[in-house]
Structures are given as C-alpha cells and as structure tokens.
Amino acid sequence: MGALTLARAALICATLGLFLAPWHGLQDGLSELAAWPGGSAAPLVALLLDGSRWWLWPVAMLLALAAPALLRKRAAGLAWIGAGLVLVVFGAGYAIGLNGLNWGWLAPLLGAPPAQPSLGWGALLVLAGGIGMFAAGQAARGRFGADAFVAFLVCGCGFLLVLFVFLPLVKMLSAALYEDGRLAPAAFGARLVAPEAWSLACLSTHAGCGVVWNTLLLASLTAVISTLLGLAFALLAVRGGTRGPVSAGAFRAMTILPLITPPFVVSLALIVLFGRTGIVTGFMWDWFDIPRSRWIYGLPGVLMAQVLAQAPIAFLLLDGALRAISPSLEEAASTMGARRMRVFRTVTWPLLKPALAAAFLLAFVESLADFGNPLVLGGDFDVLSTRIFFAIAGARHDPGRAAALALLLLALTFGAFALQAWWLGKRRYTTVTGKGDSGLPAALPKGLKFTCAAVAWPWMIFTGAVYGIILIGGFVHDIGRGDLSFTWRHLGTGFEVGWFDGAPAFLGSAWDSLFTTIQVAAISAPLTAGLGILLAWLIARQNFPGRRGLEFMTMLSFAIPGTVVGVSYIMAFNVPPVELTGTALILVICFVFRNLPVGVRGGIAALAQIDKSLDEASATMGGGAFQTLRRVVLPLLRPAIVAALAYSFVTAMTAVSAVIFLVSARHNLATVYIVGRVEAGEMALAIAYSTVLIVIMLVMVLGIEKLVGRARIGRGSGVGPNIRGSAPPPIRAGA
Numbered sequence: 001m002g003a004l005t006l007a008r009a010a011l012i013c014a015t016l017g018l019f020l021a022p023w024h025g026l027q028d029g030l031s032e033l034a035a036w037p038g039g040s041a042a043p044l045v046a047l048l049l050d051g052s053r054w055w056l057w058p059v060a061m062l063l064a065l066a067a068p069a070l071l072r073k074r075a076a077g078l079a080w081i082g083a084g085l086v087l088v089v090f091g092a093g094y095a096i097g098l099n100g101l102n103w104g105w106l107a108p109l110l111g112a113p114p115a116q117p118s119l120g121w122g123a124l125l126v127l128a129g130g131i132g133m134f135a136a137g138q139a140a141r142g143r144f145g146a147d148a149f150v151a152f153l154v155c156g157c158g159f160l161l162v163l164f165v166f167l168p169l170v171k172m173l174s175a176a177l178y179e180d181g182r183l184a185p186a187a188f189g190a191r192l193v194a195p196e197a198w199s200l201a202c203l204s205t206h207a208g209c210g211v212v213w214n215t216l217l218l219a220s221l222t223a224v225i226s227t228l229l230g231l232a233f234a235l236l237a238v239r240g241g242t243r244g245p246v247s248a249g250a251f252r253a254m255t256i257l258p259l260i261t262p263p264f265v266v267s268l269a270l271i272v273l274f275g276r277t278g279i280v281t282g283f284m285w286d287w288f289d290i291p292r293s294r295w296i297y298g299l300p301g302v303l304m305a306q307v308l309a310q311a312p313i314a315f316l317l318l319d320g321a322l323r324a325i326s327p328s329l330e331e332a333a334s335t336m337g338a339r340r341m342r343v344f345r346t347v348t349w350p351l352l353k354p355a356l357a358a359a360f361l362l363a364f365v366e367s368l369a370d371f372g373n374p375l376v377l378g379g380d381f382d383v384l385s386t387r388i389f390f391a392i393a394g395a396r397h398d399p400g401r402a403a404a405l406a407l408l409l410l411a412l413t414f415g416a417f418a419l420q421a422w423w424l425g426k427r428r429y430t431t432v433t434g435k436g437d438s439g440l441p442a443a444l445p446k447g448l449k450f451t452c453a454a455v456a457w458p459w460m461i462f463t464g465a466v467y468g469i470i471l472i473g474g475f476v477h478d479i480g481r482g483d484l485s486f487t488w489r490h491l492g493t494g495f496e497v498g499w500f501d502g503a504p505a506f507l508g509s510a511w512d513s514l515f516t517t518i519q520v521a522a523i524s525a526p527l528t529a530g531l532g533i534l535l536a537w538l539i540a541r542q543n544f545p546g547r548r549g550l551e552f553m554t555m556l557s558f559a560i561p562g563t564v565v566g567v568s569y570i571m572a573f574n575v576p577p578v579e580l581t582g583t584a585l586i587l588v589i590c591f592v593f594r595n596l597p598v599g600v601r602g603g604i605a606a607l608a609q610i611d612k613s614l615d616e617a618s619a620t621m622g623g624g625a626f627q628t629l630r631r632v633v634l635p636l637l638r639p640a641i642v643a644a645l646a647y648s649f650v651t652a653m654t655a656v657s658a659v660i661f662l663v664s665a666r667h668n669l670a671t672v673y674i675v676g677r678v679e680a681g682e683m684a685l686a687i688a689y690s691t692v693l694i695v696i697m698l699v700m701v702l703g704i705e706k707l708v709g710r711a712r713i714g715r716g717s718g719v720g721p722n723i724r725g726s727a728p729p730p731i732r733a734g735a
Helices: 003-019 044-049 054-071 075-095 104-110 121-140 148-177 185-192 211-239 245-260 265-274 279-288 299-324 327-335 340-351 353-369 372-377 384-393 399-424 446-473 489-495 511-541 547-559 562-572 584-607 613-620 625-636 638-654 670-679 683-708
Strands: 476-478 483-486 497-500 503-506
Touching: 003 044, 003 054, 003 075, 003 121, 003 148, 044 054, 044 121, 054 075, 054 121, 075 121, 121 148, 148 185, 148 399, 148 511, 148 547, 148 562, 148 584, 148 625, 185 399, 211 245, 211 299, 211 353, 211 384, 211 399, 211 446, 245 299, 245 446, 245 638, 245 683, 265 279, 265 299, 265 372, 265 446, 265 683, 299 353, 299 372, 299 446, 340 353, 340 446, 353 384, 353 399, 372 384, 372 670, 384 399, 384 562, 399 547, 399 562, 446 683, 476 683, 489 511, 489 683, 511 547, 511 584, 511 625, 511 638, 511 670, 547 584, 562 584, 584 638, 613 625, 625 638, 638 683, 670 683
Parallel strands: none
Antiparallel strands: 476 483, 497 503
C-alpha cells in the first residue's frame, strides 16, 4: 500500500466523520442523544454551524489543510495534520465533559462551554483518519521501511494499546492520588501503608493479618504445591513408563478440564464435599464422630481450589518441557557412567529450570488475580482481589482505596516477574537444535518414580471426585444433602424452552446471560486473534523505532491481574470522552486486550519456525508487506491463528475477575450469573449452568486440539522435530 493511497483513504474517512456520522454518543442510542444541547446526534459540521461546539473548529480547519498537503505530497504536513486531529479531538474531550469545563486553567480561553457527552462514531472516524494521515506522512518520509501498511498498523495498534491498556492504568493511579476531587498525596501514602494491607496482628493475636500478607501466603503456597504436583504428573507421564488408554485418558482429562471450567466452580464442588453439611463431612460425623465445622471456608479451602485449578496447568507446561529435552544429552551422561538419579539431578533438573519458573510464576500470578474462589470460599480470609471488589461494589464505595489496593496487587505481580528473571539469569537452556535426535528419554529412578506415583495418583482420584460432583450435581435433587435422585429441575429453571405461536421461546433465567456471553466471546475472539497475529508479525518481522515499546505494551495486560483491569476500566471509561460502561462494547474491548498477549506470543512462536527467507523471496518478487503477509505468512500461521481464536473464545466464556465490574443488567455474563446464584444459595442451579459451560468449552478445546496437534521429539517421531502446529502458552481461563 502506497503512502498516497493511505492518505486519500484517511482523508475520506475523516471527512465522513465530519459531515455524516454523529459526533457524540458512542454509548447511547440516537433517541437519548436528541436531548443533549445543540442536538448532539448531529454530525460535527452541524454542531459547528449552530455554534454549540465552537471549540472544535480546529478539526474542520485541519481537514481543510489536509487536501492541499495531499495534492502537493507534503509528507511532513500530513503527519502534523494527523497528529493535530488526534490531539484536538482527545484534548477537547478531556477538557470539556459532563460538568462543563474540567480544566479550570482553560477558563480564560474557553469561558464556560456547555457540557458534552462521550465521543461518537463521527469522532472515531476522524481519529482513524488522523492516525492514517500521520502514518502516511511517516511512510512518505521513509519511516517504517517506507511501507504505508506497516506504518498504519504500528500507529493504529500503538494508539489502541495506549487507549485501552496504558490509559486505564494511568487513570487508576490518578484516582489513588485524589480524595474528594482534590490531589492528596498524603492520603495516597496512607492508603498504601494502611493496616488493612500490612498488619501483622495475626502473629500475636487472633485478629487477621493484612490482605497483602494473606495474598502473598496464598499465592506462594499455591505456586509451590501446584508446581510440585505438576512436576510429579509430568515425570510420570513422560519418564515413568505409564502406558495404556486409561492412564493416557486420565492425564489428558486432567489437562483439559481446568481450561474449560469457570474459575470458581471447583469451589462449589468443595463446598458440596467438605462444607458443614457436605458429603464427606457427614460421613466423618456418622462414622468417626468428627464434629461438623467450617474449616473449608478460609485459607485451606481457597488453597485447595486454586491448586486443583493450577496443578494441571503446571503439568501441561512441564510435560512439554520434558518432551523437548534432547534425549541424547541424558544418554551421554549415562554412557559416562552416571546413575539414573545423578542423570536426573545434573542434566534433567537444570534443563527444567525455565519451565519450573514459568509454572511457578503462572500459578503465583493466577493466584494473585483469582477472584471467584476467594469470594466463594474465603470466609474471613481476605485477599487483595476481593477487598478491591468490595471497595468498589460495597456500601462504602471508595474508588481511591480500591485503586491503591490495585496498585499493591500490580506491584506484587511485577515483583514475581522480576524474581523469575533474576532466578533464570542469562544462562541458556537450549535443547532443541536443527539436528536430528534419535535418543531415548532416560527412565526415572525407582525411588523418584514411587514418590511421584504416591503423590500423583491420590490427587488424580481426588480431582476426579471433585469434577464428578460438578458433573452430576446439576442433575440430582440436592447433592449437598445426599439426595441423588435424578431430576431435570435445575436445568429447566435455567434453560427452559417453550413454544408460542409455533416459535421457540427461551423462558429460563440463564438464557439471556448465555446468549450475551456467546455473542461477546464470538465477537472478541476473532478480534483478539487477528490483532494478536498482526502485532506478532510486526514485532517479529519488522524493524521500526519503538518496536520494543510496542512489545512491552502488548505484554503489559498479561502482567495485570484481572481485578486491576476491571477497576481501571471502570475509572477510565465511566465518563467522557470515552464512556463505555454499561455497554457490550466495553466487555468486548476488555476481552480483546486482556487476552491479546496470548495471540501475540503464540504468533511470535509460530513465526520463529518460519524462515525469513520466505519473506525476502516475496519482497524480491515485488510483493509489498501487505501481499507478503496475506499470501505467505498468514497461510503458514493457520495453526497459531486457530489456537489463539479458540483460546480467546474459551477465556471470554469463563472469565469473571475483570468483567464482574463491567457487566450490567442488560449485558450480563454467564460467570457473573453463576456467582449471583451462589450468593443466593442456589448451588444446584449454579452447578447445572457450569456443566453447560463445560460442555460448550469441551467441544471447543477438543476441536482445537484436533486441528493443531502436538509436538514430539526423539525416536519414533521421524528425523528431527515433528511439529504440526504452535499453540499459545497454556494460561488459566477465567483470569
């Protein structure tokens, strides 16, 4: 795509936004907009002519200058005009809001302008045109390899990342710095060091510790136990000689189920088993006279639920790492006379350090971000995620306090990433080269194998019991009280279907949330996969100023816990100029940018397997960046695209921690509906709905596994690596 072509398209887009599309009201219908002064549903040109938006005349003036700059091919002029359009639109939007002038220092210049609502489709078209002009100007000046397509992608993606990733974090930080509308650094410091966060009263009294210590304790225990359990399962699966369809099926089920299970459903099963009237509790009382108690509510219950969710993910990571270790390295050590335990200790274990660190970090970060399990099982054991939620949704409604707690949670997350980088250091752990590898993996030492089996198989049985409760709990009268007689009543309550005038009518209370969830997931998944693959291609294949910064911005949302994302979106998009709360659009945007790092990393991993000489051959034959991407790269990235698409859909179906702040009565989601049923005591209906979600997710995951396949290295897999596809890293759904 040439710079002139892009500039013409951008000018047409901005002109449409000026003359045809409504300037205000992205979040409202046109009927509501008619009530705004000056007829805000009108395009900007009408608002300028009637004088109601006189401060936006610079937009029209800049567009008037764009045509001569385009005709004279003045690249610098186009770039300045595009940047000016973006600055004027957003500057005016932030300066003048629902209460009139937001920035008092502009009063001598602007006087007392009338209130203006959120930006609308017309403003979005002008912004898109401004970004296009800026990109065209940069490409015409030789930036971005003089390719307008690359320039537009970089500028557009950078703008979106700043708006939907960086800006919400800045708004959250500013909310923590303010109190009663005034800048209060002292109040900010007091919130950060408040006793509710850092108290150690639990060491000397019966009072609880601060939520920061509770969160750190829970995350550390979850990470350690999950990693050790995952390692035991991985060693058995890869090096323990487990064979047969039963073992293989059990291990595969263990890896799939947590990916498709809403994050708090395991908590429901634990309550049914170990609650005060639970199955196991009743058995222990009847047979051993052990009194009933509420021990499951608190640290033990939340820890058990999180380990059940995270151990399979750790297994998935460590299983892949063990299979990727070159067998010839272990054979070389054995040939030199090393015993099995020494081979494991000196060769296998050091090569597992990156995977162990990744498994630990993933479990730690997911525990920090977990909201559903502490909400259901936490009891008096508060953690940061739940305390943040109640600071927003509770009776006190203290956004500043919620923002300060969210910053503490964010600091813990970044600290975990820094700790992982320090532990791994700069050492290399390469085990897969371009050479063929026909070795056999080393067998486990007998003592280690026995230990792994003694740990893994009881946990497997316990996991099966928990998921068995989930499977049958929605189809019996009252599983918590032992009434196992079959019934469709709970499914009928949520998913009743009737017939009126020959057409189906969805009468169940859960249909609306299910349809909304499927629609939002179906819209956000292709957007996530598409944007992620484009960003991966830019980062891996293009050289331009700010490339590392763009990569950092894409990965930033992965490091941010879901609770923090939800709080930051509420603070950033609850008022003009970009007011999105209460709409389905904010849910889609949240899912897209929350899951974007998975698509990016999956795309980069897949591109690493595609030789750059293919791109060079396309360029030699006269193909531009767009043609190379469309005809060469994208067909080879099909497995990564499909994997990112399926993962994004699954995560959008099961997420709760971020979107619980963003749903509305009109746009409710399945997981939030289930949380509401749990709070209302309707456990059977919640389990029945969870079963429906699990079935939907199971179909998706099995389909993607069928399409993508797995990688195998070593004897029996051909010469060298046999890689049928690249999937994104396994990250717990629902974070």
